[in-house]
Amino acid sequence: MQNKPARGTPLPAYEQIKRHVLAQIESGALKPGDVVPSETEMVKEFGVARMTVSRALRELMAEGVLNRVRGSGTYVAPRQYESTVLQIRNIADEIAARGHRHTARVLALESSEEPTAVAALELDAGPAFHSRIVHYEEGEPIQYEDRYVNPEVFPDYLAQDFTLETPNNYMVRLAPIQRAEFRIYAQKPDAHVRQHLAMEIGEPCLLLLRRTWVGKHVATSVRLWHPASRFHLAGTV
Amino acid sequence: MQNKPARGTPLPAYEQIKRHVLAQIESGALKPGDVVPSETEMVKEFGVARMTVSRALRELMAEGVLNRVRGSGTYVAPRQYESTVLQIRNIADEIAARGHRHTARVLALESSEEPTAVAALELDAGPAFHSRIVHYEEGEPIQYEDRYVNPEVFPDYLAQDFTLETPNNYMVRLAPIQRAEFRIYAQKPDAHVRQHLAMEIGEPCLLLLRRTWVGKHVATSVRLWHPASRFHLAGTV
DNA sequence: AAGTGGTCTAGACCACATG
DNA sequence: ATGTGGTCTAGACCACTTC
Numbered sequence: 001m002q003n004k005p006a007r008g009t010p011l012p013a014y015e016q017i018k019r020h021v022l023a024q025i026e027s028g029a030l031k032p033g034d035v036v037p038s039e040t041e042m043v044k045e046f047g048v049a050r051m052t053v054s055r056a057l058r059e060l061m062a063e064g065v066l067n068r069v070r071g072s073g074t075y076v077a078p079r080q081y082e083s084t085v086l087q088i089r090n091i092a093d094e095i096a097a098r099g100h101r102h103t104a105r106v107l108a109l110e111s112s113e114e115p116t117a118v119a120a121l122e123l124d125a126g127p128a129f130h131s132r133i134v135h136y137e138e139g140e141p142i143q144y145e146d147r148y149v150n151p152e153v154f155p156d157y158l159a160q161d162f163t164l165e166t167p168n169n170y171m172v173r174l175a176p177i178q179r180a181e182f183r184i185y186a187q188k189p190d191a192h193v194r195q196h197l198a199m200e201i202g203e204p205c206l207l208l209l210r211r212t213w214v215g216k217h218v219a220t221s222v223r224l225w226h227p228a229s230r231f232h233l234a235g236t237v
Numbered sequence: 238m239q240n241k242p243a244r245g246t247p248l249p250a251y252e253q254i255k256r257h258v259l260a261q262i263e264s265g266a267l268k269p270g271d272v273v274p275s276e277t278e279m280v281k282e283f284g285v286a287r288m289t290v291s292r293a294l295r296e297l298m299a300e301g302v303l304n305r306v307r308g309s310g311t312y313v314a315p316r317q318y319e320s321t322v323l324q325i326r327n328i329a330d331e332i333a334a335r336g337h338r339h340t341a342r343v344l345a346l347e348s349s350e351e352p353t354a355v356a357a358l359e360l361d362a363g364p365a366f367h368s369r370i371v372h373y374e375e376g377e378p379i380q381y382e383d384r385y386v387n388p389e390v391f392p393d394y395l396a397q398d399f400t401l402e403t404p405n406n407y408m409v410r411l412a413p414i415q416r417a418e419f420r421i422y423a424q425k426p427d428a429h430v431r432q433h434l435a436m437e438i439g440e441p442c443l444l445l446l447r448r449t450w451v452g453k454h455v456a457t458s459v460r461l462w463h464p465a466s467r468f469h470l471a472g473t474v
Numbered sequence: 475a476a477g478t479g480g481t482c483t484a485g486a487c488c489a490c491a492t493g
Numbered sequence: 494a495t496g497t498g499g500t501c502t503a504g505a506c507c508a509c510t511t512c
Contacts, residue, residue: 012481038497049483051288054498062299070498071491186423186443186465204441204465206423228423228441249500275478286502291479307479308510478510483503491497 013048017056022065025076026215036066036074090168091145095137103139104163107132107196111158117148120211120221129157131167134196137230141197144189144225153219171212171220179213184233189225197227204228250285254293259302262313273303273311327405328382332374340376341400344369344433348395354385357448357458366394368404371433374467378434381426381462390456408449408457416450421470426462434464441465 011019024030037045042053057074060066068074095102109131117128129149134141147167149157153175160170185207189199197205208224248256261267274282279290294311297303305311332339346368354365366386371378384404386394390412397407422444426436434442445461 014481040496049485051484051501052482054500055481057498059299068498069491070489071496073491073497184421184443184470186441186463188439188441202425202439204423204425206421226423233421251500277477286504288482288503289501291481292500294479305479306510307508308477310478310510476510476512478508480507480509481505482507483505486500486502488500489498491495493495 013046013052014056014059017042017046017048017053018060021056021060025065030076032076032078034076036076038073090166090172091135091143092166092169095135095142098137100138103136104166105134105136106162107134109158109162111151112148120148121150121218123150123218127151129154131157131162133162133167135166140230142226142230144193144196145222146225147220147222149220150217153214153217167220175214175219180210181212182208182210184208186228187225193225197225199227199229206231206233208233250283250289251293251296254279254283254285254290255297258293258297262302267313269313269315271313273313275310327403327409328372328380329403329406332372332379335374337375340373341403342371342373343399344371346395346399348388349385357385358387358455360387360455364388366391368394368399370399370404372403377467379463379467381430381433382459383462384457384459386457387454390451390454404457404459412451412456417447418449419445419447421445423465424462430462434462436464436466443468443470445470 021030021036030036036057039050039053039057042048042057043050046053057066057068061068061074065077066074067077092102092104110129111127112130113126114128114130117130118126121128129151131145131147131149133145133147135143135145145167149167149171151157154171157167157170160167162170186204187207188202189197189205193205194201194203199205206226206228208226209222210224211221212219258267258273267273273294276287276290276294279285279294280287283290294303294305298305298311302314303311304314329339329341347366348364349367350363351365351367354367355363358365366388368382368384368386370382370384372380372382382404386404386408388394391408394404394407397404399407423441424444425439426434426442430442431438431440436442443463443465445463446459447461448458449456
């Protein structure tokens with residue numbers, strides 16, 4: 001570890017150690033539940049004082065990345081839900097939490113060269129992956145999902161069976177979501193969506209737009225339509 | 238500061254210092270923008286090492302309570318918005334942030350014995366305060382606010398002029414919101430709301446329901462209607 | 475020049491978990 | 494008994510702001 005920062009103030013040692021651990025988690029070298037090297041080991045590895053290692057690991061714990069147990073060790077924390085605040089959880093989990101049965105119908109699962117898809121993912125060039133899926137709760141349609149997926153982040157997306165696992169679950173399982181951006185609208189659905197959601201004419205939709213990032217890439221961009229009569233968002237702050 | 242924790246591990250010194258500062262902010266002895274005593278001063282005051290004070294203040298900065306400027310000093314951070322995640326900020330601030338003019342029209346400001354009001358605030362008995370206000374952005378109606386307020390928490394609520402300051406701002410100014418619960422719906426407005434929001438027949442509303450707690454009391458329960466064509470919610474996680 | 479916060483060290487004592 | 498993390502000290506050097 002560079003003890004005396006040369007010039008331009010590179011990065012403090014504790015910050016370098018944090019990034020080193022984060023990089024190992026992102027690369028998969030460290031998985032949830034794995035033991036992270038102890039403070040003593042890192043002191044030797046990086047050639048710094050124990051307080052410095054301690055600060056790095058303590059901050060990673062405060063950020064929810066690690067769990068530390070006195071007397072035992074430091075562990076990689078289990079994967080976080082995308083959001084504990086605005087509970088846009090996996091629709092299948094939500095339905096299961098209500099004790100109901102979730103089913104899904106895949107309308108489309110394809111590669112797309114649409115400029116809107118390429119733009120939504122902030123790609124330089126196509127193709128983008130595209131899926132359209134209707135989710136049912138106890139047989140009633142509750143969500144129409146129109147999703148674009150970055151092939152660089154999820155190269156095997158098209159080979160999945162999304163009647164068995166939701167795209168959301170698949171992606172959360174493979175890559176840690178680092179940032180999400182959402183917008184919520186009340187909107188009248190077009191005829192296509194209205195039909196698939198079995199909605200009355202004139203009934204509004206709750207429309208949720210969301211883009212999520214993995215690293216520097218937009219991993220996915222999704223539009224979720226929900227019939228207003230059967231769905232709302234809720235949460236606590 | 239008790240250097241050797243007696244027994245039962247009372248509280249680490251850095252934690253005691255954090256609470257001391259927080260208590261001063263809560264009591265009003267320290268206000269947003271005020272200078273907090275420097276590390277050197279606190280070292281003398283509490284009789285601890287500088288690293289200990291440093292940690293306390295650093296953590297308070299990470300929690301958004303303090304701002305620290307190298308070479309200058311430590312300052313009490315301005316009051317936080319209710320939520321940085323789901324940006325349900327003061328509507329007046331949002332409008333101002335867009336460089337637009339906010340105006341408000343107070344339709345009602347009264348004491349109410351309605352059972353629904355009493356129930357919404359989880360009160361044992363009435364009365365509850367009640368207000369109905371329409372908010373305008375550049376003269377266009379953008380939010381219909383129907384609010385119940387707990388008289389125990391805000392006894393002077395009825396005496397305010399809500400054309401000058403929004404209820405939200407008034408309440409955030411007087412009491413720190415500790416918890417909020419929200420639900421978001423897409424809903425067709427009733428004739429009354431539709432008229433006040435100057436909406437077309439058939440246009441949906443984005444309806445936001447929110448209850449906020451101060452201590453153990455429900456401080457306020459509010460329903461906010463927004464015309465779908467002119468409003469959406471947005472945020473990042 | 476003086477004061478501030480940012481970082482780091484090389485020790486130390488402790489509570490706790492695990493074998 | 495050993496190793497882990499949790500805390501703390503008494504110094505130090507530095508970058509930065511303010512006067």
